[in-house]
Amino acid sequence: MEDQYHLFSFERLHVFALSVFVAMGCPEDQARTAADSLLSADLRGVDSHGVARLSGYIRLWENGRVNARPDIRIIHQTPSTAVVDGDQGLGLVVAPFAMKVAMDKAALAGTGWVSVCNSNHYGIAGYHAMRALDQDMIGISMTNASPLVSPTFSVERLLGTNPIAVAIPAGEEPPFVADLATTTAANGKLEMLQRKHQEAPLGWIQDAKGEVTQDPSATTRGGALLPLGGDREHGSHKGYALGAIVDIFSAILSGANYGPWVPPFVAFLPVASDLPGKGIGHFFGAMRIDAFRPAEDFKRHMDQWIKRFRSAKPVEGQPKVLIPGDPERLISAQRLDQGIPLLASVVEDLKKIEQKFSIKL
């Protein structure tokens, strides 16, 4: 039952999500933006971050932690930078606003860099970075998140899975789109293993004492996800440093909460009372290609880069070399065509939302 999937068209889920955001009180244009951001995760195969999270956003709103009609605004700026206060809005709405500011800055000053405070979970990092592509810009997106990750040598959870996304335009080839949690494995993968009662590979998690474990539910009993690298010998101090950089750019540059003070996404966990900042933080960048070089020269070389890597000789018995963004692009095309598969438990969740708001899925 749990592992059974039901197919829904992108349009159907998009209309449903949009209606739910409107029912929460979001203005129509913001509801549409939120639905676009949210559904991009389902399309790209990041099932943990799409409509499966809709009920989570609703609970945050019910608990007064999400403002459905935020006054999102720039509170400080220079020609190439800005700080945006999200006014406790949905990150799904605040992030596109801030990314637009970064791109507007880049149009004038060559690049734009925006740090965001007072926001909430923004969906998948890659979606926001990709907004820059059709402007012939490189897009960059990162966010901090609820503490689930222990720095190298520690048993305490002090960082989120803090993803970094970088989207780079190409010419004839599809764009390069990297979107990576700075941990060995994203939390969504762990949730999937928990649901299926399967073991995790060694090097993904530690238990409450800091010992390696394959039990994916160890994180619910004081365990932690491990930084990319896994252990010190394999470079976990690098994953830790990358997660820390994301935290600092997203939250200390903007005045949001950082490290262990990042408010949890799940509404039933308490928010600490002595917070150093406001909400969670994001960081966005946009670099106009022709602020460096004519875009056609850049794209010709990107095409050559991509073709060379894609045609690299594979290890015998292993798949072909992929370009970052390849798997997600293939899944997107397939799901737009054939529909988005949702787990039975997610469908149950959506049905409860149907009843709550009297909206037909």
Added chain:
Amino acid sequence: MEDQYHLFSFERLHVFALSVFVAMGCPEDQARTAADSLLSADLRGVDSHGVARLSGYIRLWENGRVNARPDIRIIHQTPSTAVVDGDQGLGLVVAPFAMKVAMDKAALAGTGWVSVCNSNHYGIAGYHAMRALDQDMIGISMTNASPLVSPTFSVERLLGTNPIAVAIPAGEEPPFVADLATTTAANGKLEMLQRKHQEAPLGWIQDAKGEVTQDPSATTRGGALLPLGGDREHGSHKGYALGAIVDIFSAILSGANYGPWVPPFVAFLPVASDLPGKGIGHFFGAMRIDAFRPAEDFKRHMDQWIKRFRSAKPVEGQPKVLIPGDPERLISAQRLDQGIPLLASVVEDLKKIEQKFSIKL
């Protein structure tokens, strides 16, 4: 014998390196800049990138691949960006020039971003990023390098160890300085194991067929270093993506060589004839803290961040949690005080340079 160390004072090695660069024909100020950049590696404990490489730079110069009197210049710019052509100069000189441009841009536009072509090896990434610290700026530095790393699933070496360095100012606490190769292990560590005839940990290297090996010399027989993560299950596609981003920012934005076309550091290896760009590439960034927030607010929160992480509960039997930059700062202080230990083979190398240029060490 090979493992015997000899101590030299920082000043003595600095004067020697400076004299060698002058003897190569560098103008005095550029020779001083090059010696500063080079010696920062010895000070910070990155022994593979310091005076141990002096003979390598000399060989590149002898082979006409390093221009000792380069006309380094900005070939394109906007308020927040520039492309610098290094005119085949020493990366040790070109990089400080470009980082200065980034900081000058940041002073006016909030941030500065400089991509560099036609350069050579620039020493350690962290040194250049750290230039920004005393201006109350965040410094960013990356470079591509000779292809030694296979992307996930491939037996071909298409990327360098492509480091990323980020230096972030704090208040009372020392700055946060991350400097990481985007591989499981830096090449310098491998060279050290080769020298000592020791095995490498699993997950650092693969052999020519793409199978895991512990033989550190496998990279000299068609093997490759592995991207951070080690294998696909542990996130090597993330290390590969990070290394690729460094390559693209450093070389495709600037018009330098990228991927497998990056010219080798060692002068005896041939340079391909159909190169797509000029020299190797670097990328630098500078972000003025107060382009986002008052610097004192930022620094107060950085101090809190650093103190919280440093006091995190350690795993039993493991060291305390470190802040990126801690180990290198401690080594620097020790070596400034007690001297820099050089391997006997490195001392031999320096003695040959003494004779070649009639300069006393």
